[in-house]
Amino acid sequence: MIREIVYFLRHGPSVSRRQASMGRVEFQQWLAAEADKDGLAELRSALVDALRGDILEVGAGSGAMFAYYGEGVSVTAIEPDDEFRAGAEEAARAADVMIDVVPGAGESLPCPDASIDAVVASTVLCSVRSVQQTLAEFKRVLRPGGELRLLEHVRSESWLAGPLMDFFNPVWLHVNKVGCNWNRRTVEAVREAGFRVASVRKYKLWSPASPAPCPGRLIKAVR
Numbered sequence: 001m002i003r004e005i006v007y008f009l010r011h012g013p014s015v016s017r018r019q020a021s022m023g024r025v026e027f028q029q030w031l032a033a034e035a036d037k038d039g040l041a042e043l044r045s046a047l048v049d050a051l052r053g054d055i056l057e058v059g060a061g062s063g064a065m066f067a068y069y070g071e072g073v074s075v076t077a078i079e080p081d082d083e084f085r086a087g088a089e090e091a092a093r094a095a096d097v098m099i100d101v102v103p104g105a106g107e108s109l110p111c112p113d114a115s116i117d118a119v120v121a122s123t124v125l126c127s128v129r130s131v132q133q134t135l136a137e138f139k140r141v142l143r144p145g146g147e148l149r150l151l152e153h154v155r156s157e158s159w160l161a162g163p164l165m166d167f168f169n170p171v172w173l174h175v176n177k178v179g180c181n182w183n184r185r186t187v188e189a190v191r192e193a194g195f196r197v198a199s200v201r202k203y204k205l206w207s208p209a210s211p212a213p214c215p216g217r218l219i220k221a222v223r
């Protein structure tokens with residue numbers, strides 16, 4: 001935990017200065033590109049590995065996931081923020097697969113019941129207003145046997161770091177300015193929502209651009 005705190009203090013201030021000097025979309029694209037170089041790219045590939053059919057990506061941001069989809073998919077990408085969605089529309093035009101970018105939020109998805117083969121979300125459940133409502137929506141739109149693929153940072157399981165993350169979450173919310181909570185128990189929430197968790201891969205991303213090295217989980221679950 002000391003290592004994580006030192007890393008945050010070392011890299012956080014320069015990232016904050018960069019965030020203040022850049023536009024929101026430009027900053028998010030820079031952050032995604034840097035994190036991809038530092039190991040996120042491999043996790044993004046694993047997130048959508050072997051998916052086929054109708055895919056719903058929720059919280060697409062400016063489209064950082066779009067380059068990772070393989071053949072045989074038709075993607076609907078939902079993003080509530082107008083500026084990020086404009087970036088996603090541009091990324092969709094450059095993508096190799098069919099991607100339709102639409103407005104919407106995880107808590108109220110603009111999709112019929114049981115119409116989707118896989119729901120994908122990358123670092124989104126940390127920011128949604130209601131994790132429970134969002135997961136209920138994922139379940140509603142997935143076909144029986146459909147897959148939920150999540151790449152999320154989560155609350156630490158450590159007896160010390162976990163409570164510290166709870167205590168300092170309001171400070172973190174103030175610092176990150178994008179509504180990101182670092183203390184969500186996402187794996188537990190997926191189980192509580194009634195999904196069968198097929199696998200959980202643990203990771204920790206050490207990227208100066210993303211200076212809070214929280215525990216991460218690549219979650220594959222089935223409706």
Ligand SMILES: C[S@@+](CC[C@H](N)C(=O)[O-])C[C@H]1O[C@@H](n2cnc3c(N)ncnc32)[C@H](O)[C@@H]1O
Nearest residue numbers: 059060061064081105106122123124127128129
């Ligand atoms: C950290 S960014 C991740 C963007 C992208 N998925 C990626 O991997 O780079 C979080 C995204 O979640 C979106 N978001 C926030 N609240 C949301 C909600 N309730 N429903 C859907 N997306 C949401 C934000 O607008 C933002 O684009």
